Amino acid sequence: SKVVMVSERRFLEGLVEWLAVSLKDELFCESCPVATPPLFVPERIDALEKFLRPLLHPRGEVLEICCGSGMATQALKELGFRPWTADLDSCEICNALKSGYLDPERAMVLDARLMDRFFPPHHFDMVVGFMVGLIDEVNWEARMVAEALTSAGWDAEVVANPDDLGIYDQWACIGRPNKRRKVNRVSDRN
Template sequence: MKVAEILELTDLICVEDSFADLADPATAEPILSLDSEAGKLLVDEDEDLMAVAFRSGGAWYAANYLFHPPAAEVIDLFEGTDGEIYQEDREVWTGAVREYYSAAILREVKPSIEDIPPDRPGKIAGLVTEVWGRQEGAVCIDCCCGSGVGAAALRSAGMRALAYDHDPALLARGFEEGRLVPAETACIDGTMATTYFRPVPYGTAFMMGTIRSFDSGIWERLTLELLALSEETLITVATEEEARMVAVWCRSVGRTPEVRESDRDPLYDRWVCLS
């Protein structure tokens, strides 16, 4: 469902520039400077405020409060419009907002080149079902999703993938190829993932990248965020040394990791760390 449809509008402009901006209260402040002619307020199932929208100059503008509280002035401004109050499930609105910003990426960002081997999604799906079996409808975080090879594999294994990456060009490629679902994908800094997502049963990171001593701190933060978001976690890397480093990070937060070599793909996802 589109953000505009939820508020019974034909079009709606969010004042924040990106999904990542939604964690910064300052990015919602432009809503306060509008010459408001009408208003709409959206609360979730617990009646917590998620967004407010105002009509100004013939257009509707919205500010989001999914990840930070609203300024007191917002409520005063809304009450001055004698506006309407709407209620929607938080996950429905969050998905609509993710879709809004994913659509902006697809419009504005040139996709990266396609570099995914055709057989890789099937190999990843086989690994997932080998580890967890088919988990129909189970939600799984896909950390550092890139252009969506993991997300596509998770869906083929019956799961719903909530994906994130910081590279909009890779995400644009994933959207264009149909591997990434706009409503289930966010362009964010993965070291802050717990700000934007709630914990779910499963989490994955496929072929995390080359983890070297000088940049291992970044990969550690990414891993710790993923572990905080998932009860069971599957991470793949290229080498045993990298897998052993990931296992150390897992143990640092009380997980019991298992490192194994996989013969499914000698190039990608060769070493697996389960925790």
């Protein structure tokens, strides 16, 4: 037998890639209910890139939560990031992988609330999430994500991005580790 030594980071990327490729190849489902690839909207990607450029650090490890079909991920890639992406909807992730919009080494079907079970504290320099719709009482998700990040020791904000169409990316939730506060570590909870 052969023993190969790899870093924990590389091992995790390999495991995530194996699961993502298995998902893309439909090993986890009987048939794919989605017949067409996600709609590619260059104008959306360009607008989101312009919105995000002044808000995001030029470097660092980024986690995009609720990545869906991977359209907003394209703006992050245009800005030079290679984000980890996560969504609960396996069909969205599968379709985005089949279309080449997500990186299989970094695409996960995972509830963002469980990230601390897979990644060590301080692994990410930023957590971002984008949504469809306006900021109002209906979009409680943005506030919930910001509150969850804040309670975990992050500085989080919901930033408005209104446009004339009022359809895509009307807001972004951006979180960064709070350097002044002690971040709860997995080992501290036991």
